[in-house]
Amino acid sequence: MRRRVLLLVAAATTLVLVAFLVPLALLVENVAADRAVQRATVEAQELTSLVVTTERSSLAASVREVDANSPYDVSVFVDGDVLGARASRSSLVTLAEHGISQSGEVSGGREIVFSVDRPGASPAVIRTFVSDTELASGVPRAWLLLGGLGVALLLVSLLVADRLARTFVRSTVDLAAVSHRLGRGELEARANTTAPAELGVVATALNGLAGRIAEALREERETIADLSHRVRTPLTSLRMEADALADPAAAARVGAGVDAVNRAVSEVIAQARRRGAAPESADAAGVVADRVAFWAVLAEDTERELTVAVAPGPLPVGLARADLEACVDALLGNIFAHTPNGTAFRVALSPRDGGAVLTVEDAGPGLPDGGVVRRGVSGAGSTGLGLDIVRRAGERTGGSVRLERSPLGGLRVVVDLLGPR
Structure with a gap:
């Protein structure tokens, strides 16, 4: 942008200078020529009285003296002789001998x-010759001054334009930097509203937008925290009922479930509060192994054959541990929720260049519509958030999610998890 502004100003200034200086240079040339002609005319007119009143012998000496002191060639044609500077009898001289006085361009001046x-007596003729050098006397110097003035004006205009362009470019770069910071979650970033012209208006609007986003996120966090706090009350009641169960094994199992829900609620609150913070990372191998071990108990109770192929870690991915746990739980929870008991499933985690690939597949009926990956869309009467959680987890690392037909006969979900950036 800065270069374009300079080029535009240079082009406009050059056009103005050319339109101004070229006619002025021609005017200077014409004025110099007119001045030289006028001086020569005055000197010739001063000889008129001498030609009329002076004797022939004295006239020759007077003309020679005038010619010697004049920057021009001065000649007098009288009675067939040429006094003063040597000159040929031109057509203008012939006309003057018949009483016609005039001037004209000849070779050299x-x-x-x-x-x-x-x-x-017959008329005498006074001839003055002004050379091209005398006609252009002082013109080169005047042109040089005009050229220097033009260059100086061009440099001044470029300097002023550069200062203005630098201000605009700096303000534009600052706006872009603030936009990028807001995009990274730095909601305290604000643009300089003193930027010139419309950029200041844009900066004010951007600051207003940033403030509105911060306010909306604050309200969202407060709402999530409030809802999560409300859930804790029934969880506490469930925990007390679990402790009161007569069967210790059942009490431990129910208590573990309640604790898991309680941890999930706590993580929702923590995640809402840390939104916009620096990205985290987790060991995918450890997280997947832990969550598969948790769900393996339920798989055994529902007579589901589970195949696990988790590569040895560490396999770091650009996702917080709690978010990765939620992703794995959503995939495994969907299998238990939407396939009948006894349906086999498989969980695999393999390394990739800068991350890991998580694959979960089952032998169930599969999905009737691939659109369930969209948030809020479900084909089985659920909230439709499960696969959306998986999708957002993959995209948060820069990866993706693919839904395929599994060799087992059901659905295969492949999640590309990129490494931390």
């Missing part, structure tokens, strides 16, 4: 002739 009437 300009010739000025005057016809002088003499009583009782």
Whole structure:
């Protein structure tokens, strides 16, 4: 942008200078030529009285003296002789001998002739020759000054334009930097509203947008915290009832479930509060192994054959441990919720270049519509958030989620989890 502004100003300034300086240079040339012609004319007119009143012998000496002191060639044609500077009898001189005085362009300069009437004799002719050098006297210096003035004006305009362009570019770069910071979750970033012209308006609007986003997130966090706090009350009641069960094994199993829900609620609150913070990472191998071990108990109770192929860790991915646990739980929970008891399933985790690939597949009926990966869309009467949690987890690392037909006959979900950035 800065370069374009400079080019635009340079082009506009150059056009203005050319339109101004070229006519001025031509005017200077014409003025110099007119001045030289005028001086030569005055000197020729001063000889008129000498030609009329001076004797022939004295006239020759006077003309030679005038010619020697003049920057021009001065000649007098009288009675067939040429006094002063040597000159040929041109057509203008011939006309002047017939009483016609005039001037005109000749080779090498300009010739000025005057016809002088003499009583009782033929007219005399006074000729002054102004060379091209004299006609252009002072013009090169004037042109040089005009050229220097033009260059100086161009440099000044470029300097001013550069200062203005730098201000605009700096303000634009600052706005872009603030936008990127807001995109990274730094909601305290604010733009400089003193930026020039419309950029200041944009900065004010961007600051207002940032404030509105921060306010919306604050309200969202407060709402999540409030809802999560409300859930704790029935969880506490369930925990007390679990402790009161007569069967210790059942009490431990129910208590573990309640604790898991309680941890999930706590993580929801923590996640809402840390939103916008620096990205975290987790060991995918450890997390997947832990969650598979948790769900293996339920798989055994529902007579589901479970195949596990988890590569040895560590396999770091760019996702917080709690988010990765929620992703694995959503995939395994969908199998238990939407396939009949006894349905076999398989969990695999393999390394990839900079991350890991999580694959969960089952031998169930599969999905009737691939659109269930969209948030809030379900084909089985659920909330439709399970696969959306998986999708967001993959995309948060920069990866993706693919839904395929499993060789087992049901659904295969492949989650690409990229490493921390």
